[in-house]
Amino acid sequence: MRVWLISGHNLNSGSLIEPAKGEPFALVVSVQSGDCDSYPDENSKEDYNLLVDAGQALLKADTVWGALRGLESFSQLVEQDDYDAYYVNKTEIVDSPRFPFRGILLDTSRHFLPVPAILETLDAMAYNKFNVFHWHIVDDPSFPYQSYSFPDLSDKGAYHPFTHVYTQMDVQKVISYARLLGIRVMPEFDSPGHTQSWGRGQPGLLTPCYKGEVPSGTFGPVNPTVSSTYVFMDRLLKEVNAVFPDSYIHLGGDEVSFTCWKSNPQVREFMKKMGFGSDFTKLEAFYIENIANMTTALNKTSVLWQDVFDYHEKIPKSTVLLVWKGLPPKYYSEMSRMTKAGFRVLLTAPWYLNHISYGQDWRAAYTVKPLNFSGTEEQKKLIIGGEVCMWGEYVDATNLMARLWPRSSAAAERLWSDEDQTSSLTTAYDRLTEFRCRLVRRGIRAEPLYVGYCKHEYKGL
């Protein structure tokens, strides 16, 4: 098969090119804007039209990102007959994503994921039309990001300073690999909680906890009462801004325990001075507001876990909020309130796929209805997508792929396709079973949905 790439042209769907003599099949890819050098971003158009006819196919897209989605669809139209000969049925596809943000979170702190495991995930993401890699790169257990401003963070905070770190080269490799697949890389530097590993390389950053009148020797969240914290965070975020081209920076903000802050006399003094009374959510809000302003000053969009909204509705309206708690109707009411307040929202609560159970748990991932909360049409438009979270307590490179796939494929369909056309679990089962065999054929260890077989098994023929 020959693939023709045409840039800047505007072919009509009808004007197919005849395959050259001896060419069994020609695929013409026509991209309106040939800008191949940029990064995909929140406004990237991913629409495409695909027409497959005898001996030829035409893929039209406005952007290279749409063309990538169309090429993926084309590849999924290729079937094999009983003699293993490839063929494509005639078809016409007019396609565009339901939501612009379709993400997967990997947690590289609880377990270090070697770069090849991340790249493999990016491949599988592209097969599933995911377009955002949410890199939860650091957390309590380890700090694998090798910062050029603060090398001690990984030197002392990583599991191992040489073998369990992401060098700047590694990070660029991930970003550039993702870009070629039309995938954004959204970094998360979660604070003020989830920062135990930061403290090892940045003395003075975390709050010293007290036992009575004396420091206990343990540390709590980032200390929001000292100016050195903001000097540090400003410099770190400037580095993050320079290293990661994406316009979103995830600042975290989840699960902050107030116990340590409460124990510390300097913190209590600061609370008094600021007139916060005994409301520690005000202290947390004060901290988040400061670092969100840094992000804004860098012309980037802050992304935050829902906790910040829950205790502090007065965050910048440009912020994107991630709903991660509870089951319906709990997350629905959260989405109602957030969108009513004018925030853009991402849903992840039903897609914590690190959680497993015996049986066909892809069904739960599939039957999610992200827009079923009560709200106006305007509110619904503020749901910009969702993501699968793969937290790392029990996950590393040994079991990552089987735990992600094909259950994430169920979420992927929900995020890309019209809900009306994808609601039957029976037809979804057949489609997903076939698709998972396609993933296996491509070397992805996607686990089986139920009893059955693939024509080409993993480790088999």
Next chain:
Amino acid sequence: MRVWLISGHNLNSGSLIEPAKGEPFALVVSVQSGDCDSYPDENSKEDYNLLVDAGQALLKADTVWGALRGLESFSQLVEQDDYDAYYVNKTEIVDSPRFPFRGILLDTSRHFLPVPAILETLDAMAYNKFNVFHWHIVDDPSFPYQSYSFPDLSDKGAYHPFTHVYTQMDVQKVISYARLLGIRVMPEFDSPGHTQSWGRGQPGLLTPCYKGEVPSGTFGPVNPTVSSTYVFMDRLLKEVNAVFPDSYIHLGGDEVSFTCWKSNPQVREFMKKMGFGSDFTKLEAFYIENIANMTTALNKTSVLWQDVFDYHEKIPKSTVLLVWKGLPPKYYSEMSRMTKAGFRVLLTAPWYLNHISYGQDWRAAYTVKPLNFSGTEEQKKLIIGGEVCMWGEYVDATNLMARLWPRSSAAAERLWSDEDQTSSLTTAYDRLTEFRCRLVRRGIRAEPLYVGYCKHEYKGL
């Protein structure tokens, strides 16, 4: 390191051989009986003594099987220092298994497991001192065993007659690979239930179900009322006997539904003739008795699921019974009754490790106490071991290893080591965490127990 193999000698533990000049380390392996050509069997001795001293080590065993276990232990004593140099601490080990039968069941019918996936499992089994591969080779969904007596069984009953079958070569490869690791291969041809796939290649074998007065077109368990069934089973078991050298043949006998038998007028007629009344367990017992007699005639031991004992205590005393149902105290009372009746028993109920749950579910596999049922010392001696079952509803080569390991390692320790010395979950956690990293280093995708890291990660350095 040089390894010296000495056969038939009887070195004293004290008589270590000096390493040759320039040799950094000498490991002398002394085996009393040098019979390397046989297969491991139920009576194989696996004891060994291992003495590690400066520059030298002595491994003594009565048999090659014991020597294999000792070599495995020796390999697990090898550590790496911070500069990756290998070293072994001085130590003395006197070791023998708690139970002679330590098995893993793989189900190659619900999903076909390509031979490389089986061999990889055998490797990991040897690292964990498992010594029986229970090959649940056929079942309802597919019949991948390529029989030379009845080629239609896999031609019509396998998922695919060429790509999803175990040829005689494949079977011999598995048996011979297992032998070199000191692992027995116990085949299971489960009947009279779980035989839907058999019916496709052996018309007349299964019971035609009736809807009222007419056959419904569906089939039930093997038809125990026609002589052709016994002619077939006799020939099949003779083949199994010839192909699989192990002295155990698992005949199945679990989960037989009587609905179809009840619907069939010929079966009801047979029941009347035999004086079974309306007690279909008598019919099942009649069938099992017949095929167990065939196994006995071949000088082999029948293994059966507990169901057969539950409805029919009068099976040959040489039979080995597998307890698979329920939780304590249910399986304890079953074990009491079986051993009281004089049967040898294998425990698998707490080790259905195909079942998963979120979190540290290795703990449940570890805290099993196989001898905690009420019974005499004589009864306890009849517990010959246990096995991990990895049923294939949701498991194929994509996720097999991560689902087996390291949870099966928890069962392995329970089956090999003294219970007294292995009861603390905290020390077991540390030991298992380290051991799982060793498995990962050897290429086994053993999943993590909890947050942490291995010096050498899967797909990493």
